[in-house]
Amino acid sequence: MRYSIPIIEDDAYTMLSEEKIVPIANLAPELTYYLTGTAKCFGPGLRSGFLHAPTKRQAQRTAGALRATSVMSSPLIDALVTEWITDGTADAMLKAIRIEAIARLEIAEKILGRQRIVSAKGAFHLWLKLPKHSGWNPSELAVQLRSHGVSAVASAAFSTDNHPPEALRLCFGGQLTREDWEERLHYVADIIDQPAYLSSLTM
Numbered sequence: 394m395r396y397s398i399p400i401i402e403d404d405a406y407t408m409l410s411e412e413k414i415v416p417i418a419n420l421a422p423e424l425t426y427y428l429t430g431t432a433k434c435f436g437p438g439l440r441s442g443f444l445h446a447p448t449k450r451q452a453q454r455t456a457g458a459l460r461a462t463s464v465m466s467s468p469l470i471d472a473l474v475t476e477w478i479t480d481g482t483a484d485a486m487l488k489a490i491r492i493e494a495i496a497r498l499e500i501a502e503k504i505l506g507r508q509r510i511v512s513a514k515g516a517f518h519l520w521l522k523l524p525k526h527s528g529w530n531p532s533e534l535a536v537q538l539r540s541h542g543v544s545a546v547a548s549a550a551f552s553t554d555n556h557p558p559e560a561l562r563l564c565f566g567g568q569l570t571r572e573d574w575e576e577r578l579h580y581v582a583d584i585i586d587q588p589a590y591l592s593s594l595t596m
Contacts, residue, residue: 399447400425405433409491409515423447426455431474435486441466441474491515497565497574504578517566523559523585531561537584538563543577 402417402425418427430442446452477483495514502510505521512519523529531547538545544564548557563581565574 394421394424397424402427404429406516408434408487409494409517410513411491411515418445426451431483434490435483439470439474441471494566497569497571500571500575501563501565501578504575504582518562518564521561521563521581521585523561525559527585527587529559529585531557531559534585535561538581541577541580542573543581 400417400421404416404427407414407416407429416425416427418425424447426447427445428442431439432441444452444455446455474483477486491514494517498512498514498516498519501512501519509522509524510519511522523531523534532549535545535547538561546562546564548560548562551557551562
């Protein structure tokens with residue numbers, strides 16, 4: 394705010410949280426371009442986005458830039474999303490998705506242990522801390538897990554320096570049954586408890 398630097402707030406997942414989260418746009422409304430959409434929470438096919446600009450003039454300028462680059466969003470999708478928002482379908486979907494995400498997180502806590510993971514209720518992802526002295530490189534382990542159907546990304550992908558933590562991000566959203574998720578979690582638990590050199594000999 395001191396240097397009047399514009400802020401772009403990409404609020405992709407807050408709708409899944411039961412807790413009220415104050416957006417940056419509320420703290421610095423004169424600088425913040427607030428973005429949200431339906432694709433992350435409802436499904437990738439529902440690609441409707443929403444933008445709140447700091448002023449009416451800036452909103453008009455942004456709308457002009459969007460028309461020049463993408464012409465417009467899909468009218469059919471926008472109409473469907475609008476109908477779902479106004480008739481309550483969107484709220485019911487969010488509630489169902491949140492309940493399922495919480496159930497999957499509880500399965501992960503049971504199998505991996507709460508001390509190993511960090512996540513938020515309603516989120517599609519969890520942060521898995523690797524055991525000390527396991528010898529696993531997070532990037533190599535992520536490749537190994539993905540080959541067995543586990544959606545894993547190494548911590549380096551999210552790091553802004555050269556010292557990422559010994560951790561992985563696991564995704565448990567999408568078309569995944571609880572049984573499938575549980576089976577994959579057992580594989581994760583087994584492999585991270587083995588030294589890396591031993592796993593390479595047995596796989």
